[in-house]
Amino acid sequence: MSLSVVILAAGKGTRMRSSLPKVLHKVAHQSMVEHVIDSARAVNADNIYLVYGFGGEVLKAQVNGDDLTFVEQADQLGTGHAVDMASPFVKDDEDVLVLYGDVPLTKVSTLEKLIAAKPDDGMGLLTVKLNNPTGYGRIVRLNGEVVGIVEQKDANPEQLLIDECNTGILLANGGDLKRWLGNLSNDNAQGEYYLTDIIAMAHSEGKSIATAHPDTEIEVEGANNRVQLANLERAYQARQAEALMIAGASLRDPSRIDVRGTLSVGTEVDIDVNCIFEGNVTLADNVKIGANSIIINAHIKQGAVIKPNTIVENAVIGEGCSVGPFARIRPGSEMKPDSHVGNFVEMKKTIMGGGSKAGHLTYLGDTEVGKNVNIGAGTITCNYDGVNKSKTIIKDGAFIGSNASLVAPVTIGEMATTGAGSTIAKDVEDDALAVARAKQRNIQSWPRPTKK
Ligand code: UD1
Numbered sequence: 535m536s537l538s539v540v541i542l543a544a545g546k547g548t549r550m551r552s553s554l555p556k557v558l559h560k561v562a563h564q565s566m567v568e569h570v571i572d573s574a575r576a577v578n579a580d581n582i583y584l585v586y587g588f589g590g591e592v593l594k595a596q597v598n599g600d601d602l603t604f605v606e607q608a609d610q611l612g613t614g615h616a617v618d619m620a621s622p623f624v625k626d627d628e629d630v631l632v633l634y635g636d637v638p639l640t641k642v643s644t645l646e647k648l649i650a651a652k653p654d655d656g657m658g659l660l661t662v663k664l665n666n667p668t669g670y671g672r673i674v675r676l677n678g679e680v681v682g683i684v685e686q687k688d689a690n691p692e693q694l695l696i697d698e699c700n701t702g703i704l705l706a707n708g709g710d711l712k713r714w715l716g717n718l719s720n721d722n723a724q725g726e727y728y729l730t731d732i733i734a735m736a737h738s739e740g741k742s743i744a745t746a747h748p749d750t751e752i753e754v755e756g757a758n759n760r761v762q763l764a765n766l767e768r769a770y771q772a773r774q775a776e777a778l779m780i781a782g783a784s785l786r787d788p789s790r791i792d793v794r795g796t797l798s799v800g801t802e803v804d805i806d807v808n809c810i811f812e813g814n815v816t817l818a819d820n821v822k823i824g825a826n827s828i829i830i831n832a833h834i835k836q837g838a839v840i841k842p843n844t845i846v847e848n849a850v851i852g853e854g855c856s857v858g859p860f861a862r863i864r865p866g867s868e869m870k871p872d873s874h875v876g877n878f879v880e881m882k883k884t885i886m887g888g889g890s891k892a893g894h895l896t897y898l899g900d901t902e903v904g905k906n907v908n909i910g911a912g913t914i915t916c917n918y919d920g921v922n923k924s925k926t927i928i929k930d931g932a933f934i935g936s937n938a939s940l941v942a943p944v945t946i947g948e949m950a951t952t953g954a955g956s957t958i959a960k961d962v963e964d965d966a967l968a969v970a971r972a973k974q975r976n977i978q979s980w981p982r983p984t985k986k
């Protein structure tokens with residue numbers, strides 16, 4: 535049977551105090567509604583209908599996919615009215631799952647439980663028992679069977695004592711849903727068309743309403759303001775941290791790691807505090823990540839050590855390499871096995887050959903460094919003439935003296951040496967020594983200036 539998902543996202547989100555539609559506020563790397571869309575895809579939705587009210591253009595610009603249909607709800611007349619906006623698309627013989635665009639942390643396994651719970655000729659309802667049910671719709675049961683939902687504002691004192699609450703997430707047959715939505719009225723305390731009224735309709739038609747429950751409350755919590763959004767962010771990060779530890783990584787403090795994308799880890803990986811991982815990052819076996827490091831779209835291979843305060847972006851760090859502290863490895867860079875980059879070294883579009891070293895205070899841009907090269911402190915590749923970028927090639931075994939300027943395009947030959955303080959603008963042959971600096975003059979008994 536096919537499955538359509540209707541995501542309600544028409545609320546303005548006034549309490550966010552933002553020009554952005556509420557559902558576009560982010561949890562980790564993506565907006566809340568993108569998390570919900572991911573969940574819909576994970577349960578194999580054939581169609582996803584996104585009901586929007588505000589910021590349609592911004593929403594369409596940011597959220598996309600062939601399986602996605604945007605449905606406008608110009609006036610927010612209630613959750614029932616919102617779902618009804620998708621009715622023209624819904625098929626009679628399919629199941630329809632209703633999700634909320636501002637409830638991003640529902641586990642896929644929970645949605646699967648709900649789908650499994652729904653009887654063929656009935657409904658599925660996700661409910662949760664809350665210590666403080668204030669504000670939520672209450673699940674009304676008779677002899678254990680669900681017979682309806684009553685909203686907080688419409689509930690009598692006895693009903694207000696019910697602690698089983700409506701999460702809003704439900705599953706119904708398409709034909710049933712359309713029939714029930716067509717019969718809704720807004721004769722209630724809020725003057726809204728309540729989606730929740732379909733429960734009593736289902737019951738009166740003799741359909742059974744099965745319930746499923748989330749593992750934790752956070753799965754069904756939404757964000758109306760930035761405080762709640764931050765809570766969701768922390769909960770999401772705690773989940774990532776737990777998954778990493780279960781996968782075998784050591785986190786020195788699981789409350790001080792942020793994963794904004796996908797982080798895969800091998801065995802014996804050790805991550806110190808305050809690290810941020812973005813995009814697609816892999817850490818192979820025995821990798822160590824020092825405190826305060828930021829790793830973006832990078833592959834860190836076996837046994838490599840990233841020392842504190844290092845930034846790696848769109849780069850590959852080879853087996854056994856060490857990087858940092860305070861290094862910046864920029865896009866298009868690759869460190870071959872056992873190479874080393876130390877403090878205040880910046881690399882961009884640079885290949886660092888196996889066993890080569892740049893220990894201190896260096897900029898390498900558009901550079902190919904061969905094997906076993908030593909790059910002295912304060913080396914700068916001058917790769918930019920103000921208009922064009924040019925390459926520097928440093929061949930195997932070369933030795934670059936400290937404080938060198940290598941003016942690209944330039945090639946330093948195999949086993950060549952450059953003297954400290956040199957500005958090297960011409961190629962250096964294999965095995966040669968290049969010295970390019972003013973000759974030292976010593977003036978004997980030189981009188982120091984005196985104060986006038
Ligand atoms: C709703 C449920 C309540 C449940 C609670 C869970 C109804 C009548 N009540 O109440 O039983 O306990 O959620 O949080 O369904 N929306 C639209 N268009 C509208 C109205 C709402 O898209 O016209 C969207 C909102 O953006 C929001 C969601 O639907 O994402 C829920 O709306 P909200 O007004 O917050 O519902 P509640 O009153 O909290």
Ligand code: MG
């Ligand atoms: Mg409301």
